[in-house]
Amino acid sequence: MTATEEEVRAAPSDIPAEQAALGGMLISKAAIRQVQDVLGSAEAFCRSAHQMIYQAALAVDAxxxxxxxxxxxxxxxxRGELARCGHAPYLHTLTESIPTAANAGYYARRVAEKAVLRGLVEAGTEIAKYGYEGEGDAADLVERANKLLAQVEAPNASGGAEMTHISEVYLHVVDDQEVQDDTLLVQPPYADLRDIVPGIKPGQMVIVGARPSVGKSVVAADFARHVSMRQGIGTALFSLEMTQIEMGQRIMAAETGIEFQRLRDKKLTDEDWQRTARVYERFARAPFWLSNDFGASLAQIKARVRQLARTHDIGLVVVDYLQLMEGGNRPDSRQQEVSAMSRGLKRLAGELGVVVVVLSQLNRGLTQRADKRPQLSDLRESGSIEQDADVVILLDRPDANEKQSPRSGEIDLLVEKNRHGPSKCEVTCAFQGHYSRIVDMAGTSWGSPG
Incomplete structure (x- = not known):
């Protein structure tokens, strides 16, 4: 097809269906409700005269x-629009275009389908401009393109989610009782923590906060390897401060029981090599992907998760850590930027139906207090992080504050917020830093070698 032919191609429309839907409205009050429920606004009609007739009919009905x-x-x-609509004879023609007003809903649905196709054409044209002009970061352009496509929807859906009668909600609740949620939930990696947070549902966001060198990245890796290797749930891990090799070494140390330092220094023994060979199949089977980009922005993370989700079932996204992300815009303050990224990750969880675990730095101020136990108010640079999160877990290691602490080797997981369960609870685990993992004090086998 030549460029000229492309330019003159008519927008998708079904004019006879538009006429039939309007004709039904001019015959039956019930048809007005049917057409309005399907189409909502007048923009669903392609022909401007039909938009005006539709609006006038609704005005009379009101x-x-x-x-x-x-x-x-x-x-x-x-309104001064009669002449533009073909005068009164055209309205009488509309009433003759439909055999019975009972079919008005059917014709309205045909009109709606064409409206969606026009939306796709308009979005595609705008997206093509993004590609040709190339103004801005490519990942941001992809994000804008995704937003445009997300707005292409049935005409009456643009005002928000569909309203549902309470009786239908009742049936949904009853049916939901038959569904076993266990297979859908992301489980925390530590048994004692699962007593407080048994499972995390798709669409929810977990914040894990701590000061540097306390164990955030260990928790991130523990979540990712437990969910992918034990539960078989697709996992995407974005580490913004470690390379894939560095993160891989930590995960291998945790899985094999080989000291992390030997892996890092490349001083494996013969026994170590045997251990690495034994866990290869576990790594090969795991639906687990790692990013390798220190400067990933929110838009880039969203784009990569969406791309991965097209070919794999992804249930968990881990981001290490929030303050290292780039916002991709120029807000008035860093606090606003971090708030926007937090909200963006929460939206990502809802849009893709995944659990998002985000690590966050805590303010330096807590180290100046007499009581160095972290609090919700210590979440760095944004109070909205707490608001966006469904679960907030703060980490505290006694030996990080006091080298000779009698609780050396222990780590406290403080569940400060739990939207769907008990909060202000504390779990104490064993911090095995030499293996780059955390285990329950009673001893667990999931992270052990073999």
Whole structure:
């Protein structure tokens, strides 16, 4: 097809269906409800005259007067639009275009389908401009393109989620009781923590906060390897401060029981090599992907998760850590930027139906307090992080504050927020830093070698 032919191609439309839907409205009050429920706004009609007739019919109906060709013609005359709509004879033609008003809903759905196709054409044209002009970061352009496509929807859906009668909600609740949630939930890696947070549902966001060198990245890796290797749930891990090799060494140390330092220094023994060979199949089977980009922005993370989700079932996204992300815009303050990224990750969880675990730095101020136990108010640079999160877990290691602490080797997981369960709870685990892992104090086998 030549460029000229492409330019003159008509927008998708079904004019006979538009006429039939309007004709039904001019015959039956019930048809007005059917068409309005399907189409919502007048923009669903391709022909501007039909948009005006539709709006005039709804205006007459709102007054309580009968809606017919005569009353709608009078309303159009009052608006100064009758001539642009073909005068009164065209309205009478509309009433003859539908065999029975009972079919108005069917024709309205045909009109709606064409409206969606026009939306796709318009979005595609705009997206093509992004590609040709190339103004801005490529990942941001992809994000804008995704937003445009997300707005292409049924005409009456643009005002928000569909309203559902309470009786239907009742049936959904009853049906949901038959579904076993266990297979859908992301489980925390530590048994004692699972007593407080048994499972995390798709769409929820977990914040893990700590000061540097306390164990955030260990928790991130523990979540990722437990969920992918033990639960078999697709996992995407974005480490913004470690390379894939560095993160891989930590995960291998945790899985094999080989000291992390030997892996890092490349001083494996023969026994170590045997251990690495034994866990290869576990790594090969795991639906687990790692990013390798220190400067990833929110838009880039979203784009990569969406791309991965097209070919794999992804249930968990881990980001290490929030303050290292780039916002991709120029807000008035860093606090606003971090807030926007937090909200963006929460939206990502809802849009893709995944659990998002985000690590966050805590303010330096807590190290100046007499009581160095972290609090929710210590979440760095944004109070909205707490608001966006469904679960907030703060980490505290006694030996990080006091080298000779009698609790050396222990780490406290403080569940400060739990939207769907108990909060202000504390779990104590064993911090095995030499293996780059955390285990329950009672001893667990999931992270052990073999």
């Amino acid at each position: 007054t309580g007067d009968p809606v017919d060709a005569i009353s709608v013609a009078a309303e159009l005359e009052r």
